Amino acid sequence: MGVNVKSADPxxxxxxxxxxxxxxxxxxxxxxxxxxxxxxxxTVEGDHEQYQVRIGSDGAFNCTCMRGTLLGSTKGIICSHVIAAIIFLSRREEKKK
Structure with a gap:
């Protein structure tokens, strides 16, 4: 399981x-x-390849990139691919209002 977006270092x-x-x-x-x-x-297009990102409604996330896999699951480090997914979801919710 990934780490929680709500607990990532601001x-x-x-x-x-x-x-x-x-x-x-x-x-x-x-x-x-x-x-x-x-x-x-x-699916997020990175600098070198595509990565898979999962965002849970409970704030948990994970990414198949090296930063997300090696650091994210243990230290609360969030990668740019997860940030892009969070922005995508946030903007989608704003459009619904």
Whole structure:
């Protein structure tokens, strides 16, 4: 299982990782792959390959990239691919209002 978005280090989110995630989103490099009642799945085009991202309604997430796999699950480190997915979900909710 991944880590929780709500417990990720806020200082880390303000850095290059957030900017890169925003750039991924704005460049259209994120594609929704489906959704269940509690989980959204995405394919995100990274610098070198595509990654799979999962975001749970409870705030848990994981990503198949090295940062997400090696650091995310143990240290609460969030990658730019997960940021892009969070932005995607956030913007989608804003459009519904």
């Amino acid at each position: 200082e880390h989110l303000k850095t290059k990782i957030f900017s890169k995630g925003l750039s991924i989103y704005e460049s259209g490099k994120i594609k929704p792959d489906g959704e269940s009642e509690k989980t959204a799945y995405f």
